Amino acid sequence: MTTSRGTLDGDRPAAAAALPPGGQRRRLRLAGLPKPVARAREFTGRALADWLWSPPAPGVDRDVVEDVMLLVAELVANAMMHAGGPLELVLDATGERLRIEVSDGTTDLPAPRRPHLPGLPGGHGLFIVERAADRWGAEPHDRGKSIWAEVDTARLVPPR
Numbered sequence: 001m002t003t004s005r006g007t008l009d010g011d012r013p014a015a016a017a018a019l020p021p022g023g024q025r026r027r028l029r030l031a032g033l034p035k036p037v038a039r040a041r042e043f044t045g046r047a048l049a050d051w052l053w054s055p056p057a058p059g060v061d062r063d064v065v066e067d068v069m070l071l072v073a074e075l076v077a078n079a080m081m082h083a084g085g086p087l088e089l090v091l092d093a094t095g096e097r098l099r100i101e102v103s104d105g106t107t108d109l110p111a112p113r114r115p116h117l118p119g120l121p122g123g124h125g126l127f128i129v130e131r132a133a134d135r136w137g138a139e140p141h142d143r144g145k146s147i148w149a150e151v152d153t154a155r156l157v158p159p160r
Helices: 036-050 062-082 125-132
Strands: 003-005 024-029 086-093 097-104 135-141 144-152
Touching: 024 036, 036 062, 036 086, 062 086, 062 097, 062 125, 062 144, 125 135, 125 144
Parallel strands: 003 024
Antiparallel strands: 024 086, 086 097, 097 144, 135 144
């Protein structure tokens, strides 16, 4: 079973609960919002806490949680810089993986800037995504595209 929940500011369950059986999908509309990177990070932090995938939950790898937050920030910032702004953030969590999707209104698919020149400013976003995510990609759709990154949940909460 997959569940969905509203995304109004301040909308938060009364008590934290672990990821439901079958997973959960949460959406945040970003189109037209001020400070979309900050809002996306806050939304993601609340979701991770609700799913018991953030400290101080036992066994959670703080470094991987920081990677997830970095992935969210990079994907939203890239949509702002290269695609006219993000439309929506979707977090799709299952027992196997967390998928982060950011949609925008352009059909131009991203590609890492080659050659990568780490000593120069700019052009590092997709290289950060490649290193922090277990998988990433882009999918065109009727309203533009979605850029996604996945992190295996075994990295977030290693098996005991």
